[in-house]
Amino acid sequence: MKVFSYRKKICKFCENRKMLIDYKNPSMLRRFVTEQGKILPKRITGTCSLHQRSLVTAIKRARNIALLPYTNDVKNA
Amino acid sequence: MKKYECLYIVNVNYDSEGISAVTARIEEILKNSGAELKNTQHWGKRKLAYAIDKERYGNYVLLHFEGEDPSIADFQREIEIELSVLHYMTIRLDEFPDFEALTIPQAVENDRKRPGMGGREGGYDRDRPRRDDRDRPRRDDDRAPVAPAAPVAEETAPATEEAAPAVEETEAVSEKVVETPVEVAAAPEPKVEEVVEAPVEAAPVEEAPAEEAEKPAEAAE
Numbered sequence: 001m002k003v004f005s006y007r008k009k010i011c012k013f014c015e016n017r018k019m020l021i022d023y024k025n026p027s028m029l030r031r032f033v034t035e036q037g038k039i040l041p042k043r044i045t046g047t048c049s050l051h052q053r054s055l056v057t058a059i060k061r062a063r064n065i066a067l068l069p070y071t072n073d074v075k076n077a
Numbered sequence: 078m079k080k081y082e083c084l085y086i087v088n089v090n091y092d093s094e095g096i097s098a099v100t101a102r103i104e105e106i107l108k109n110s111g112a113e114l115k116n117t118q119h120w121g122k123r124k125l126a127y128a129i130d131k132e133r134y135g136n137y138v139l140l141h142f143e144g145e146d147p148s149i150a151d152f153q154r155e156i157e158i159e160l161s162v163l164h165y166m167t168i169r170l171d172e173f174p175d176f177e178a179l180t181i182p183q184a185v186e187n188d189r190k191r192p193g194m195g196g197r198e199g200g201y202d203r204d205r206p207r208r209d210d211r212d213r214p215r216r217d218d219d220r221a222p223v224a225p226a227a228p229v230a231e232e233t234a235p236a237t238e239e240a241a242p243a244v245e246e247t248e249a250v251s252e253k254v255v256e257t258p259v260e261v262a263a264a265p266e267p268k269v270e271e272v273v274e275a276p277v278e279a280a281p282v283e284e285a286p287a288e289e290a291e292k293p294a295e296a297a298e
Contacts, residue, residue, distance in 0.1 A: 024084070026126075027181045048275070065084050065166045066125040066135065067182075 009046025013055075021054045023061035028069050033059060037072040078113070078143040080173055085165035086135035089122055094138055101160045110151035112144030129163045132242075141173055144204065168197045 003061070013019055019028070032040050032055055039059055042052040062068040087099050100117070107114055120137035129135070144152070149167065156165050 027182065061166065061168065063126070065164060066086065066127055066129060067124040 009048040011046055011048035011051055013051040014048055021051065021058045023065070023067070026062055029055075029059050029062055029068055033068065035072060035074055037063075037069045078145065079139060079149075080170040081112075081142055081144060081149060081167055082170050083140040083142070083152075083156075083167040084136055085086075085140075086125070086129065086163040087135045087138060088130075088132060088161050088163055089136055090132075091136075091161055095161070099159070100138055101139075102269070103156060103159065106155040107140070108153055110144070110155070111148035112142045114142045115142065115173060116141040116179075118179055118181070120181050132163060136164055139179075141170075141176070151273055219242060 013021060023029070032045055034040060039056060042049065045052075047055060059068060063070050085097050085103070091099060100119075104117070118139040118173075119137065122134055122136050125133060125135050153167060156162055242283055
């Protein structure tokens with residue numbers, strides 16, 4: 001039987017306490033959305049539940065004020 | 078008193094005077110509604126993630142203020158009426174950030190159009206400097222005349238494909254290059270004569286720069 005070993009994903013925000021979740025920092029939020037602009041699940045990014053909740057709020061705020069796209073047309077852009 | 082933060086976007090079609098007039102008017106509205114302005118930060122013109130009222134760019138202005146609930150409602154209503162404001166968002170804060178340490182966030186352009194940022198790479202970039210515009214060592218400049226000869230060798234026969242790049246390398250290798258067409262000549266291929274000619278042309282061209290390269294070295298000594 002083949003045994004898989006995973007590298008444990010660590011929440012970026014737990015790891016680095018100085019990294020604040022702020023809707024005004026779109027370049028940081030970009031790492032937690034897909035190219036299309038969808039929010040990545042925490043199982044992909046490794047973000048903990050606590051930070052994922054505030055991250056989601058931040059992404060939605062950034063979208064509201066046009067700092068992040070709601071959708072990104074990957075094919076035709 | 079509750080703490081609030083408001084980020085709003087002013088239409089870019091207003092000049093700097095127009096924008097300062099708009100921001101002054103909004104601050105006036107804020108004061109009239111009983112709120113206390115703590116900090117203003119202008120982000121300047123930046124690209125919007127999506128078009129608002131058919132505008133692709135906007136001037137962002139960030140406000141921090143304190144106020145009571147009814148005063149904020151007044152402010153919201155007034156800013157909604159303001160035509161020059163494309164969009165606004167007011168959020169409640171637990172605590173004000175350090176105003177001194179506030180930085181203007183980096184603008185995010187469309188990543189996919191820049192090379193090396195994921196997405197399609199290697200497209201023709203008009204603004205990129207051309208290779209021959211760059212400063213390069215003399216050795217590379219000498220090699221330039223060989224370049225036209227190399228594709229000719231490739232077209233004639235696949236056998237000389239390996240030989241063609243080798244022409245550019247060293248003088249010792251160039252001797253081999255002359256030999257390879259002879260091998261090809263032995264094989265019963267129709268284009269044999271052409272194959273022989275092409276590298277022979279290439280060889281003298283290649284040797285000439287090599288000699289030139291030696292002369293400066295001697296002069297230096």
